[in-house]
Amino acid sequence: MPTYSIKVNGKSHSVDVSADMPLLWVLRDHLNLMGTKYGCGIALCGTCTVHVDGDPARSCVVTLEQVQGKEITTIEGLSEDGSHPLQEAWKEVDVPQCGYCQAGQIMTAAAFLKRNPDPSPDQIREAMNGNLCRCASYQRIQEAVELAVKNNKS
Amino acid sequence: MKTTSLAGGGLLIGFNLFESCKPGVEPPVDLASLDYNDFNAFIKIADNGAVTIFSPNPEIGQGVKTAMPMIIAEELDVAWKDVYVLQAPLDTKNFTRQVAGGSQSIRHGWEPLRQTGATARQLLVNAAAARWGVDPRECTTKEGIISNAKGETLGYGDVVQEAAALEIPEDVALKSVKEFSIIGQEIPNVDLDEIVTGKPLFGLDYKKEGMVIACVLRPPAFGQKLVSVEESGARALPGVLDVIRFGDKVAVLAQDTWTAMKGKAALKAEWGNDEPLESTEDHDRILTDLLDGREFTTMRKDGNVEKAFAEADMVLERTYESPFLPHNCMEPMNFYADVTPERIHLVGPIQTPEGTAHQIAEVLGRDFSEISLEMTRQGGGFGRRLYGDFAVEAAEVSNLAKRPVKVVFTREDDMADGIYRPAIKYRIKASVRDGQITGYHLKEAAINSNMYGLIPNFFPAGALENYQVDVAKFDSKITTGAWRAPYTNFLAFAEQSFFDELFEQMGADKIQSRIDLLEKVKGTTDDRIQYSPGRMQEVIRMAAEKSGWGTPKEGVYQGFAAYYCHNSHVAEVADVVMENGEPVVKRVVCVVDCGIVINPSGARNQVEGGVIDGIGHALYGNFAFRDGRPQALNFNDYRLIRMNEIPRVESYFVQNEESPTGLGEPALPPAGAAMANAIFAATGKRLYNQPFVNALKDVKIPEKEIIG
Numbered sequence: 001m002p003t004y005s006i007k008v009n010g011k012s013h014s015v016d017v018s019a020d021m022p023l024l025w026v027l028r029d030h031l032n033l034m035g036t037k038y039g040c041g042i043a044l045c046g047t048c049t050v051h052v053d054g055d056p057a058r059s060c061v062v063t064l065e066q067v068q069g070k071e072i073t074t075i076e077g078l079s080e081d082g083s084h085p086l087q088e089a090w091k092e093v094d095v096p097q098c099g100y101c102q103a104g105q106i107m108t109a110a111a112f113l114k115r116n117p118d119p120s121p122d123q124i125r126e127a128m129n130g131n132l133c134r135c136a137s138y139q140r141i142q143e144a145v146e147l148a149v150k151n152n153k154s
Numbered sequence: 155m156k157t158t159s160l161a162g163g164g165l166l167i168g169f170n171l172f173e174s175c176k177p178g179v180e181p182p183v184d185l186a187s188l189d190y191n192d193f194n195a196f197i198k199i200a201d202n203g204a205v206t207i208f209s210p211n212p213e214i215g216q217g218v219k220t221a222m223p224m225i226i227a228e229e230l231d232v233a234w235k236d237v238y239v240l241q242a243p244l245d246t247k248n249f250t251r252q253v254a255g256g257s258q259s260i261r262h263g264w265e266p267l268r269q270t271g272a273t274a275r276q277l278l279v280n281a282a283a284a285r286w287g288v289d290p291r292e293c294t295t296k297e298g299i300i301s302n303a304k305g306e307t308l309g310y311g312d313v314v315q316e317a318a319a320l321e322i323p324e325d326v327a328l329k330s331v332k333e334f335s336i337i338g339q340e341i342p343n344v345d346l347d348e349i350v351t352g353k354p355l356f357g358l359d360y361k362k363e364g365m366v367i368a369c370v371l372r373p374p375a376f377g378q379k380l381v382s383v384e385e386s387g388a389r390a391l392p393g394v395l396d397v398i399r400f401g402d403k404v405a406v407l408a409q410d411t412w413t414a415m416k417g418k419a420a421l422k423a424e425w426g427n428d429e430p431l432e433s434t435e436d437h438d439r440i441l442t443d444l445l446d447g448r449e450f451t452t453m454r455k456d457g458n459v460e461k462a463f464a465e466a467d468m469v470l471e472r473t474y475e476s477p478f479l480p481h482n483c484m485e486p487m488n489f490y491a492d493v494t495p496e497r498i499h500l501v502g503p504i505q506t507p508e509g510t511a512h513q514i515a516e517v518l519g520r521d522f523s524e525i526s527l528e529m530t531r532q533g534g535g536f537g538r539r540l541y542g543d544f545a546v547e548a549a550e551v552s553n554l555a556k557r558p559v560k561v562v563f564t565r566e567d568d569m570a571d572g573i574y575r576p577a578i579k580y581r582i583k584a585s586v587r588d589g590q591i592t593g594y595h596l597k598e599a600a601i602n603s604n605m606y607g608l609i610p611n612f613f614p615a616g617a618l619e620n621y622q623v624d625v626a627k628f629d630s631k632i633t634t635g636a637w638r639a640p641y642t643n644f645l646a647f648a649e650q651s652f653f654d655e656l657f658e659q660m661g662a663d664k665i666q667s668r669i670d671l672l673e674k675v676k677g678t679t680d681d682r683i684q685y686s687p688g689r690m691q692e693v694i695r696m697a698a699e700k701s702g703w704g705t706p707k708e709g710v711y712q713g714f715a716a717y718y719c720h721n722s723h724v725a726e727v728a729d730v731v732m733e734n735g736e737p738v739v740k741r742v743v744c745v746v747d748c749g750i751v752i753n754p755s756g757a758r759n760q761v762e763g764g765v766i767d768g769i770g771h772a773l774y775g776n777f778a779f780r781d782g783r784p785q786a787l788n789f790n791d792y793r794l795i796r797m798n799e800i801p802r803v804e805s806y807f808v809q810n811e812e813s814p815t816g817l818g819e820p821a822l823p824p825a826g827a828a829m830a831n832a833i834f835a836a837t838g839k840r841l842y843n844q845p846f847v848n849a850l851k852d853v854k855i856p857e858k859e860i861i862g
Contacts, residue, residue: 001392018392021412029367029410034359035352037533038411039484040565044789047484075352082351090350094342094755097763098215099349100356100484100533125798132789134484134534135215136766137759138797 004064008033009077015064023067024048024059027074035075035103039132046131047104049111050074056111075103078110086110089148097135105131109145118149196226196242196270199278203298203311205232208242211263212254212505213345214535215763216818217756220344222263224752228336229271229329232310233297239344244507244527254505254532255540255636257720257816260752264813272326281317282308331750331811340755345531355531357488357502358562365490365558366395367411368551369418371404372571375782377432377631378425380404387420397421398554405551411562418564431782432630434477434577437601440628441579444599445473450624453610454682457620459583462593466585470656474582474648475843478601478777479575479637480784482794485533486568491548492558493518498525498549499558503532503539510542514549537636541573566787574777575637576601576630580648584656585620591656591671593620596649598641600627602634605641611682612642612718613690614649617671632779638767639819642719644844646823647772647830650715654831655840664714665698685718692808693725693745700806701727701743710740713831715824720816722748723808726765728801728828730836736850737833739769739801744821746805749812761805761821768825770795776845793847 001016006023008031015030022041027033027050036059039047043058050059051073052066078084082091086106096102105128112119112127119127124145133141198206207226213219223239244252251262275295282300283290285308292303298310348355373379380402388397388406393413398405406417463469489502491514498520504510504527511525532539548561563571578600585593594614598604604625615621637643657664672694675687694716697703706712709731716725729741742765751757774793778785786792805821830841833850841849 017410018413018416020416021410025410025412028359029412032361033352034354037356037484038358038486040789042565042788042790045484075350079351082347087350091342091346094340094346094759096215096343096346096349097217097759098484098532098534099343099345102349103352106350122798128797130796132484132794132796134482134536134794136763136770136795136800138766138800139762139803140759141797 004068006064006067006072007070008072009074010071017064019065020063022060023050023062023064023072026064027059033074033076037100037104039101039104045101046108047101049104049107049131051107051111054111054114056108075107078106084110085148085152086113086144089144089151093140093144093147095137095140095144097137101131101133105133105141109141109148113145113148117152121146197230197274199274199310199314201311201314203236203309204238205230205236205298205310206238206240208240210242210249210252211259212252212503212507212529212532212535212539213241214254214503214505214532214539216254216259216535216760217343217753218254218259219531220341220756221260221752222267223344224336224341225264225267226271228334229268230275231295231297234336234339234341236298241529241531243529244511246508252507254535255537257722257818257820260814261721261816268328269326272328273323276323276326277317277320278310278313280320280323281313284320285313285316337750337752338754341753342755356485356533357490357530358485358533360490360501360530360560362490362492362501362558365560366407366409366555367414368405368407368548368559368561369414369564370547370551370561370567371406371418371421371423372567373402373425374570375425375427375431376633376779377429377782378427381424381426383424384422387422388417391417391420396555398551400550400554403547405547405561407551407555407559414562415564427782432632433780434778437577437628437630437779441577441599441601444626444628445579445581445597447626450597450626451604453605453623453625454615455622456615456618457593459593459595459620459622462585462587462620463583463595466587466592468586468659469583470652470659471581471583472652472655472842474580474644474651476578476644477775477844478577478632478634478779479771479775480569480572480777480792481534481536481538481637482569482792483532483534483536483538486563486565487538487544488560488562489545489548490558490560491545491552493549493553496524500525500527500545500549501530502545502548503530504542504545505532505535505537505539506542510545513542514546517546518549518553536638537640538573540636543573565789569787569792570784572784573633573635575640575643576603576634578641578644580645582648582652584652586656586660589660589662591618594618594622596623598623598625600625601630601632603627605645608682608684609641609645611684613685614671616675616678616680616683631782639719639822642717642823643768643771646715646717646719647826647844650717650824650827651830651841654713654827654834665694665703668694668716684721685723689723689747689808690716690718693723693747696806696808697725697727697743697745700745700804701729703727711832711836713828713833713835715827715831717820717824719823720818720820722746722815722817722820724820724824726824726828728825728832730829730832732836737836739829739832741802741804742769742825742828743804744806745808746817746821747808747810748817748820749810749814751807752814754807757807757817758805760817762803764819764821765803765825766795766800768822769801769829770799772826772829772844773799773846
């Protein structure tokens, strides 16, 4: 099996895995980073969202070949202590029901706000549309993203 | 109730929900003989006053891991900030009804949880009073501090050791609702920090030394059986550890999930079937034949509906159709099992830990007492995790492989090996004479099983002299079961849109007509009628008021629905506008009477989620079979509602001092009807079949007249 070197949350790791193993399973099964979730395996639900060089990526369809030399950030590395403005907003709004999709939601929102720090409500809905929440906590997700935007301005 | 001193200092108070109902239960004589490690109870108080509360019931996103401990903390009279919550494992000695189902956790737990907290508080007070040499009745508590008449104080932690040696007090006083300081507060989800930082909480996150992953190949069509399997392709993959055939299934074991998934895909199986396989077209015809036929079981019969129909000025009859639905929990089914000759250790997401442990004991021919089961946090439930098929599989595979195994479903497995909401058709017929509804006949044709319990006695039962509910079913090979608000999730749509159409045809007011019908139920002596006509009238009036019913803004069309289920009363108003020639739901006002609201933040979350779940599945949910095979396997073929398709949900709760009732399900059933009735108001088109999206294609009204 090939050996890959990948950089996750600022730390380099060497892993021996088959070339077709998606980043998601490398993170979860080989690096013990369980915050990135499995939902569909075909990039349609967003629970596995991570950042690759700051851009959102569905880790369930990303191979290690594609992330060679790139910086991967997972929910565990979004902030040191859960103090990212989106994590704070998520707590203030008390967003989750089951909570399973929320790390992916936060990672999608974080990448989006970096590109567009002052979005309209419609732009937020559009940006978050790729992330499913089966509990339908969508209304609170929107509130939390809006709150993070507001808190960033003040 | 039991108490024990802890080795590390502190007090543990256990409470048996079942034994508590029996008189004369003795506290243990020798407290030291109780083994703390085997004694999982509700409350643990440390010498420093810190309180750990064990939450007994499975947490599937309905919020009980926060709400149940809140009830104990309230009566224990501690500050919520000093409370640490842990999920209790399955413990049939100390808990009863460790089930997440029927929206009943809070309703059933309410009194016992209060008693537990209040009894613990009284024990601590008695210990402090004894130390002071005063009457306990002179003492008061506040946030974990006990005070006496002289103004002296002791913390709970100061007296826990003495409290552990005291007799359990009986007939303890409970707080009045006015005294509540935790119940009714906005308390965030107790796992919030862990969720937003991605800590391992869920079954899929669980890891144990030596554990391997198993992916299981199951018959691709309902009704098929395994004839043979070629394993060599799977075995040749690096990382595949074993291939195990059990029954009609084949498990591929590997060190990691991806390899197990690949190994499963590499199996080449031959499948056979003895009988014809079922397709949606067959079900459709069979259910219609059942409705047209004469073979029914009558669930309730008042008066004579046939006579009412014969004497009517007007009769309205409509048929409503719904497809199968998969649950699609975001966390696919999974479970960990370690079966050894000595014991069986199970860990994972399950709504019915006790029933599942019994099932596993039976399948493996083992004693229930050998099983320990821990519940993880669960990435959704919706009824799917009431069925422990995946946990049984894990136990079977671990038993055969002789090693700890976690069975993991892919999304495709999760959709294809479901225990689905059954396809159902309803036919409703009602008669009107002299402007009054005189008869109402509801027929149900369902796959595998029919409505149960008190559902046939929900509104309008009790309001009409001539009323009948008949049911019939077809036994299918497709596995079906409970799906959030079983039966009512579609029945509420059928009945509440039927009433909307009936009132429309009668030229009657849609709010006042409901109020008038409910008025007739008042004073009923029929104990099968458990909805409260008065409470239902109140949510109806409140929903009308909060939604601005009857005076919508220009371009806004409203639809009304009200429904009782899971012991709660709900009314909803949907606002629809036309956008690009299509009706779009923009807002839903939902008024709920679920008695005392334990945690308003969690409660609103359930209502917001329940309404959107109801709207989403009524609009898009569709699941068909061809020759026994599910026609959707992932989210490319199965549509779930997404962020830019949701209405804004405004939730309101009736303020009263009634004991709490269900909330995880009741907001869902009326949502589809409120939306459908609003779509009728906007377009003039009635919707009878779910998913609505199929019919909405046809109602698309061009923005500009197409000429030529």
